[in-house]
Amino acid sequence: MGPMTSYVFRVRLLPNPPLEFEPDEEVWRDIEVDGAHTLATFHETIFEAFERWEAHGYEFITRDEDGIGLRGYVHPQLYDGGPSWRAMDDEEIDRFIDRAVPDDVSDDAKARYRDLQSNPPTEGNAADTTIDELDPETLGAISYTFDMGDGWEHYIELQDTGEGSLDDGPVVVDKQGAAPPQYPDLDGGQ
Numbered sequence: 001m002g003p004m005t006s007y008v009f010r011v012r013l014l015p016n017p018p019l020e021f022e023p024d025e026e027v028w029r030d031i032e033v034d035g036a037h038t039l040a041t042f043h044e045t046i047f048e049a050f051e052r053w054e055a056h057g058y059e060f061i062t063r064d065e066d067g068i069g070l071r072g073y074v075h076p077q078l079y080d081g082g083p084s085w086r087a088m089d090d091e092e093i094d095r096f097i098d099r100a101v102p103d104d105v106s107d108d109a110k111a112r113y114r115d116l117q118s119n120p121p122t123e124g125n126a127a128d129t130t131i132d133e134l135d136p137e138t139l140g141a142i143s144y145t146f147d148m149g150d151g152w153e154h155y156i157e158l159q160d161t162g163e164g165s166l167d168d169g170p171v172v173v174d175k176q177g178a179a180p181p182q183y184p185d186l187d188g189g190q
Contacts, residue, residue, distance in 0.1 A: 004165035005035040007136050007158060008173060011046055011144070013180075014153040020184045027177030030159060033170040035132035039073050043126060045170040046144065046154070050179040056147035060126060060156075065140035066109040068116060073124040083120035093117050137161060147182075 012028040015021055029049040033042055039060050047055070060073040061084070072084035088096070093114050101110065134142070142156040 004163070005132065006032055006162045006164060006166055007035065007131060008032045008160040008162075009042075009136075009142075009156050010159050011049070012155045012157075013050060013177075014155060016150070016152060016180075019150060019152075019180070021180040023177055023180075025177055027179065028175065029172050030174035031170050032162075032166065032173050033131050034166040035130060036165060037131050037170055039124075039126035039129045039131070039134075040076060042131065042170060043075075043144075043146075045172070047146070049172045049175070052146070052179075052182045054182060056149070058126070058144065058146045059148075061143040061145075062134055062139055063141045063143060064112070066105060066112075067140060068109060068113045069143070070116065070139075071121045071124060073126045073129050076125055076127040079123065079125040079127075081122055084123040085117075085120050087120055088117045090114075090118070150182075 008030055009032075010028050010030050012026055013021075015023065029046070031042070031045055031049060033045070043058055043060075057075045057078050059075070059078070062070040062073075064070055069085070096117075097110055097113070101113070136158045139158070144154040144156055146152040146154070
């Protein structure tokens with residue numbers, strides 16, 4: 001095995017209008033993780049970095065450079081080894097491509113999307129999947145959803161790679177913007 005690698009990911013929290021989170025500036029945390037850390041450990045660091053307090057289910061989805069979902073990785077308690085997402089039939093896929101996919105996306109990308117939607121890969125267990133296994137340098141991005149009910153969506157992009165491993169867990173190395181309360185209605189005059 002070669003030298004250990006560490007990665008710095010920018011985890012951007014996307015706006016969530018139903019929860020009154022529509023910030024003026026992007027809210028993000030840069031988190032350095034070790035290639036040997038699992039996605040479950042990465043999740044715990046994101047959880048703390050955004051000052052959350054109540055645990056919920058979550059899912060990571062790896063994406064290629066065209067933004068096409070490659071595979072889902074779920075919270076260990078949600079993991080059952082089933083498909084990464086619900087398979088779509090040809091008609092649904094056609095509708096989505098017509099409605100949501102920009103015209104300049106290559107036919108090759110559309111074909112990959114069609115294949116991955118009609119034959120979803122089996123999901124991974126976030127507790128058993130390391131960052132290295134995702135091969136971060138080849139990915140376009142990673143989506144991360146926290147709390148399926150409230151739907152906090154994050155977009156994760158690789159910023160930097162380094163050699164060597166971290167002595168401890170992942171660490172927040174930079175940040176911008178205030179984290180919103182996990183439940184806005186509990187904030188203030190209660």
